[in-house]
Each structure stands twice: as C-alpha cells, then as structure tokens.
Amino acid sequence: MDIVVCLKQVVDPELPVRDFAIDPATKRQVREGRPLVISTYDENALEVALQLKDRGGAQVTALTVGPAAALGDAVRLALAMGADQAVVVDHPQAPDLLGVEKARLLAAAIRRIGAYDLILCGCESADWVERVVPPLLAEMLGASCVTFAARVQPADGGLLVRRVADDGFHEVDVRMPAVVSIASDEANRPRLPKVKDIVAAKRKPVQSWPAGDLALPSGGADGSGVEVREVVVPQRTATCEFLDGDPVEQAASLARRLRDLKLV
Amino acid sequence: MAGICVVASALDGALSRSSLELVAAARALEGSGEGGIAAALLGSGPHLAEAADTLQRHGVAAIYRCDHPLLTSGQTDAALIATEQIVRRVQPGIVLVSADTVGRELGPRLAARMGAALVTEAVDVAVEGGALLVRRQVYGGRAMATLAVAKRPAVLTVKPRALDVPEPRPSTGTVEEVPVAIDGAALGTRVREVRREQAEVGLEDAQIVVGGGRGLGGPEGFKVLQQLAEVLGGAVGSSRPPADAGWVPISWQIGQTGKTIRPALYIAVGISGATQHVAGVSGARTIVAINRDPDAPIFSVAHLGIVGDYREVVPALIAKVKELQGR
Ligand SMILES: Cc1cc2nc3c(=O)[nH]c(=O)nc-3n(C[C@H](O)[C@H](O)[C@H](O)COP(=O)(O)OP(=O)(O)OC[C@H]3O[C@@H](n4cnc5c(N)ncnc54)[C@H](O)[C@@H]3O)c2cc1C
Ligand SMILES: Nc1ncnc2c1ncn2[C@@H]1O[C@H](COP(=O)(O)O)[C@@H](O)[C@H]1O
Numbered sequence: 329m330d331i332v333v334c335l336k337q338v339v340d341p342e343l344p345v346r347d348f349a350i351d352p353a354t355k356r357q358v359r360e361g362r363p364l365v366i367s368t369y370d371e372n373a374l375e376v377a378l379q380l381k382d383r384g385g386a387q388v389t390a391l392t393v394g395p396a397a398a399l400g401d402a403v404r405l406a407l408a409m410g411a412d413q414a415v416v417v418d419h420p421q422a423p424d425l426l427g428v429e430k431a432r433l434l435a436a437a438i439r440r441i442g443a444y445d446l447i448l449c450g451c452e453s454a455d456w457v458e459r460v461v462p463p464l465l466a467e468m469l470g471a472s473c474v475t476f477a478a479r480v481q482p483a484d485g486g487l488l489v490r491r492v493a494d495d496g497f498h499e500v501d502v503r504m505p506a507v508v509s510i511a512s513d514e515a516n517r518p519r520l521p522k523v524k525d526i527v528a529a530k531r532k533p534v535q536s537w538p539a540g541d542l543a544l545p546s547g548g549a550d551g552s553g554v555e556v557r558e559v560v561v562p563q564r565t566a567t568c569e570f571l572d573g574d575p576v577e578q579a580a581s582l583a584r585r586l587r588d589l590k591l592v
Numbered sequence: 593m594a595g596i597c598v599v600a601s602a603l604d605g606a607l608s609r610s611s612l613e614l615v616a617a618a619r620a621l622e623g624s625g626e627g628g629i630a631a632a633l634l635g636s637g638p639h640l641a642e643a644a645d646t647l648q649r650h651g652v653a654a655i656y657r658c659d660h661p662l663l664t665s666g667q668t669d670a671a672l673i674a675t676e677q678i679v680r681r682v683q684p685g686i687v688l689v690s691a692d693t694v695g696r697e698l699g700p701r702l703a704a705r706m707g708a709a710l711v712t713e714a715v716d717v718a719v720e721g722g723a724l725l726v727r728r729q730v731y732g733g734r735a736m737a738t739l740a741v742a743k744r745p746a747v748l749t750v751k752p753r754a755l756d757v758p759e760p761r762p763s764t765g766t767v768e769e770v771p772v773a774i775d776g777a778a779l780g781t782r783v784r785e786v787r788r789e790q791a792e793v794g795l796e797d798a799q800i801v802v803g804g805g806r807g808l809g810g811p812e813g814f815k816v817l818q819q820l821a822e823v824l825g826g827a828v829g830s831s832r833p834p835a836d837a838g839w840v841p842i843s844w845q846i847g848q849t850g851k852t853i854r855p856a857l858y859i860a861v862g863i864s865g866a867t868q869h870v871a872g873v874s875g876a877r878t879i880v881a882i883n884r885d886p887d888a889p890i891f892s893v894a895h896l897g898i899v900g901d902y903r904e905v906v907p908a909l910i911a912k913v914k915e916l917q918g919r
Contacts, residue, residue: 428710473668
C-alpha cells in the first residue's frame with residue numbers, strides 16, 4: 329500500500345497564553361521565537377500509517393507544505409518515526425495560507441508523487457482548525473473521503489474505518505484510493521523514535537519542490553473570495569468566586585448556590 | 593444566483609437540532625439582500641413530513657425534499673449527491689451546512705464541486721456594511737477571526753450549538769419532492785454500523801454537564817461523576833486526555849476538537865482549563881470549577897470555584913444535593 333501522510337508544522341499549540349500574540353500585519357500568530365511542532369493530530373495520522381506499514385507493509389511518504397528554510401525538525405521527526413521518504417513543498421508564505429489554498433498545493437504534490445492508495449491527514453490543523461484540507465483533497469483527487477477517523481484497518485481490498493460521530497461512532501467501509509483524516513485515539517498514540525531511528529532518518533530521501541513548479545488542479549473550492557478581516561484576542565471578564573471551608577462546607581455552599589440558581 | 597439554502601438533515605430520523613440552528617443563521621442574513629430561505633431536506637421515510645413542517649414553522653419558505661433509502665445516518669456520499677442536485681437547481685448565493693459528522697465532510701466537498709467560496713466552523717454570521725462576515729475561533733480558542741466573504745456562491749459550515757434554535761415564525765411556502773438517483777454500489781463509503789455512546793439526552797443538549805479531566809486519575813473517577821450527573825439530571829463529558837486514554841468514549845470529549853456545549857451549568861472537575869477545552873464551554877451560563885490547584889487557569893473562566901480534591905468534594909456535593917432534593 330502506498331500511503332501519503334500530510335503533515336503541517338505549527339507553533340506549539342499548547343504554549344502558555346502569555347506567549348501568544350497576533351501579528352497585525354499578517355493577522356496570524358507571531359511565530360518568531362516560538363517552538364514549532366508537527367500539528368497535533370498529524371502525528372496520530374503518521375502513527376496510523378506506520379501501524380499499517382508494520383502490519384502489512386506500506387511505503388509511507390511524509391508530505392508538508394511550508395517554508396523549507398524553517399522545516400528541519402518536522403521532517404526529521406517524521407522520518408525518524410518511520411516514514412520512508414519526505415516531500416517538502418517549499419512555500420515561504422505557507423503559514424499564512426488558508427486551507428483552500430493549501431489543498432490545491434497538496435493535491436498537485438500528491439499527483440506528482442504519483443502512487444497513492446491512502447492519504448492520511450490530521451482531523452484539524454491545531455492552529456486554524458479549518459477541517460477542510462482532507463475533504464477538498466478527496467474531491468480534487470477523485471478519492472473516497474472519511475474524516476475524524478479513530479481507527480483504520482484493511483478489509484476486503486478496501487478499508488474499515490471507525491469514524492467519531494456526534495453521539496458515538498460509525499464503522500464505515502471505504503474504497504481506495506481514499507483520503508482519511510485522523511482523530512486521536514488510545515490506539516494511535518504517536519510513537520517516540522529511538523536513537524538509532526534518528527540516525528537512520530538522516531539517510532532517508534527528502535525532496536524539496538518549489539510551490540511555483542507544481543501544476544495546480546483546476547476547479548475546487550475557491551479561497552479568492554475570502555479575506556481575513558481581523559483576528560482579535562478577546563478579553564475575559566469572568567471573576568471567580570471561591571467557596572471556602574472544608575470539603576463538606578464547600579460542597580454545601582455550592583449545593584445552595586445551585587439551588588438559588590434553580591439548577592437543583 | 594440568490595437566496596440562502598440550508599442543508600437540513602433528517603439522516604438520523606427526526607430533523608436535527610443543528611438544522612434549526614442553520615435556519616437561525618439564515619434568518620440573520622436574509623434581511624440584507626441575500627434573498628429568501630430555502631432548505632434541502634435529506635432523509636428517508638415518513639418522518640420527513642414532520643421535518644418539513646418544523647422547517648416551515650421556523651421560517652423556511654421553499655423546501656426541496658429528498659427521500660431516499662440511502663439517506664440515513666452517516667451516509668455522506670449519498671447526502672452529497674442529493675444536496676448537489678438540489679443546490680444546482682435552486683442556485684442559492686449562500687449554502688449553510690452544519691459542521692456535524694456528515695456536514696464537515698459534505699460542506700467542503702460541495703464547495704469544491706460548485707467552485708464556491710468556503711468558510712468552515714462558523715460561530716456567527718452577519719451582514720455588515722454590505723459584506724458577509726463570518727466569525728470563527730482560531731488558535732485553540734485564544735482568538736476570534738472575522739472573515740469577509742465576497743464571492744457567491746459561498747458555502748458556510750456552522751458549528752453545532754454555536755447558535756440558538758430560532759423562535760418559531762410560521763411561513764407559508766412550498767414543499768417539493770426532488771427525485772434523486774443514487775447508485776449505492778458506486779459510493780466510495782458505506783456505513784456498516786452506527787453505535788451510540790450517549791445517554792438519552794446527549795451531551796450537546798443536556799442543560800447540566802459535568803466534565804472530568806486528567807485529574808480524575810482513571811476511569812473509576814468517572815463513575816463518581818456519573819453519580820453527580822445523575823442526581824443533577826445532567827450528562828457527563830470530558831477533556832481530551834481521558835478520551836485519548838480510553839477512559840471514556842471519544843464522543844464525550846468537549847472542546848476545540850470535541851463538542852461545543854452551552855448548558856445552563858457546566859461543572860469542570862480535575863480539568864486545568866486549557867484554551868482548547870474552554871473553547872467548547874465558554875457559552876455555558878454558569879461554570880463551576882473543582883480543582884486542587886488554586887492557580888489552575890480554569891478558575892479564570894469559572895464563576896464559582898472550589899479548591900480541593902475532587903475525591904472529597906464530589907461525594908460531599910452528591911450528598912448535599914440529595915439532601916436539598918429531599919432524597
Ligand atoms: C489541536 C488541539 C486540540 C485540542 N482539543 C481539545 C479538546 O477538544 N478538548 C480538551 O479538553 N482538550 C483539547 N486539547 C488539549 C488541551 O490543550 C489540554 O491538554 C487538555 O484540555 C488538558 O486536559 P486536562 O485539563 O484534563 O488535563 P491537565 O491539564 O493535566 O489538568 C488536570 C487538572 O486536574 C487537577 N487535579 C489533579 N488531581 C486532582 C484531584 N484529585 N482533584 C481535583 N483536581 C485535580 C490538576 O490540578 C490539573 O489542573 C487540544 C489540544 C490541541 C493541541
Ligand atoms: N501546510 C500543510 N502541509 C501539509 N499538510 C497540511 C497542511 N495544512 C493542512 N494539512 C493537512 O490537513 C489537515 C487538516 O487541516 P485543516 O484543513 O487546515 O484543518 C492537517 O491536519 C494536515 O494533515
């Protein structure tokens with residue numbers, strides 16, 4: 329099976345709030361001096377690919393659209409975890425692109441990679457949480473689509489995918505080629521590379537393609553009609569009233585307050 | 593190309609509540625020259641008539657109804673074919689789709705097929721100074737972005753429970769049956785099994801929610817929360833770590849990746865209050881936090897706080913609530 333895993337590099341989404349700021353010029357998060365990581369669920373997606381490889385054999389390609397100059401760690405980590413090769417679509421403004429624009433670049437790169445049965449993505453970018461790249465890729469490539477998958481296994485020449493649903497989950501039969509986006513699950517916790525994997529990763533092939541060289545697919549959803557007007561950090565106004573005393577007294581005051589609010 | 597079309601889902605049986613939330617969004621836009629409100633109603637079987645009725649009672653003037661045995665839970669591919677057919681026929685300027693399980697696949701794919709502008713996960717829509725403005729959370733709930741959409745058609749997906757169900761507004765209008773041919777054998781995905789993991793009143797609709805976090809230490813902690821939820825008549829949810837660890841079903845997760853909830857009361861137990869969690873609960877009317885760390889960020893969003901060990905506080909709370917209830 330040929331698997332392409334789409335990985336995005338983002339500013340560490342769990343940084344303390346005090347390290348978070350919006351650049352008024354780009355209307356995006358300030359990246360300068362902040363640690364960059366692989367977007368949270370993309371690591372789960374890579375783990376799913378590697379488990380499929382461990383079980384039945386697969387060629388796993390890590391694909392990212394980003395500024396090549398700042399990408400070292402994400403690609404090296406993906407290779408050290410076990411991806412066979414990496415492709416970087418070099419785009420200096422990539423961190424500012426919206427999903428619709430990125431999907432076309434990714435689709436073009438996947439076409440150029442050529443062989444693919446399964447394309448795995450994270451269920452959402454940790455920063456803009458658009459959740460658009462996977463379904464758009466599916467349309468551009470004419471592939472099946474399932475998003476928010478917790479588990480993926482081969483079945484009857486296709487895949488059996490467990491999709492997280494509003495009130496439970498769905499077991500879905502999926503035909504390949506397919507684009508599947510991955511949500512975290514106890515079964516896809518990302519592995520930690522060992523020292524020897526980190527060493528071996530240095531010999532794995534990494535290709536860098538300038539974004540301008542790619543033949544973009546025509547059609548698709550249109551990002552040109554959408555403009556980011558403003559990105560503001562809201563001020564929180566709530567003040568917490570602490571209920572004092574020993575645990576029984578605290579519980580008693582809370583119960584009374586809930587009764588006063590007609591919640592009990 | 594004019595008008596607003598909501599994609600109304602009765603795939604799970606009755607009309608989904610988020611379909612009515614879409615009608616609320618449509619009503620916020622209709623007065624500003626975008627035109628009237630139509631609905632593509634998708635489902636299968638006799639309950640569709642009632643769903644159409646409900647839409648009409650809330651102000652939808654023209655309903656295009658698609659009744660097909662494949663239009664059931666989770667069948668995105670079938671729903672997409674039906675929606676595309678109706679949308680090509682109605683030619684709306686704006687299509688509103690719920691960002692629920694099916695909608696978050698269907699919305700972007702429909703936009704791709706229509707060559708439409710696309711904005712997902714809206715929490716608010718408005719027309720201001722002639723521009724269609726869409727607000728959405730970004731950066732793990734740390735910021736709110738406003739996007740202006742100039743192009744038509746535009747597909748917008750709306751986060752479930754971001755908007756209230758609108759007041760009834762009866763309208764007289766048309767219901768038209770739209771026949772659609774769907775070849776089951778040609779679809780890329782087929783739902784084999786649907787599994788429910790929530791109580792009768794689901795997490796998203798409960799008026800009282802008790803959320804547990806990593807601080808509960810394991811699945812046993814959730815048994816205590818379940819008891820608290822029971823005496824309060826509420827539902828149990830969680831932060832991400834318990835869902836990731838398999839202590840609770842993933843569909844119980846609240847927050848950026850999980851559910852958005854707007855209950856009258858949310859009690860966060862053993863939850864630190866990361867922005868990605870708070871993003872899903874900031875619409876709760878009253879937030880109570882129980883945490884043993886007085887500096888936990890959850891206390892900066894909570895209205896009432898108890899600093900303490902949940903293993904002591906929660907059982908005492910259960911007893912006190914029962915006492916007040918005269919049990
Ligand atoms: C892209 C992305 C998406 C995310 N989506 C979500 C999401 O949807 N939902 C979500 O919740 N998180 C989400 N997160 C994770 C989020 O950033 C936090 O890591 C997570 O919310 C922390 O969960 P927690 O508060 O349960 O655990 P912790 O941060 O570990 O906090 C545990 C708390 O329990 C307290 N505690 C410990 N023992 C006790 C005790 N005996 N009694 C009382 N209190 C105790 C501690 O003081 C601590 O405050 C997301 C993160 C990313 C990057
Ligand atoms: N710049 C990028 N490079 C590679 N993959 C990406 C990029 N942006 C988004 N993706 C993939 O698409 C998924 C969903 O992203 P989004 O639609 O932005 O929420 C991510 O989890 C990634 O797997």
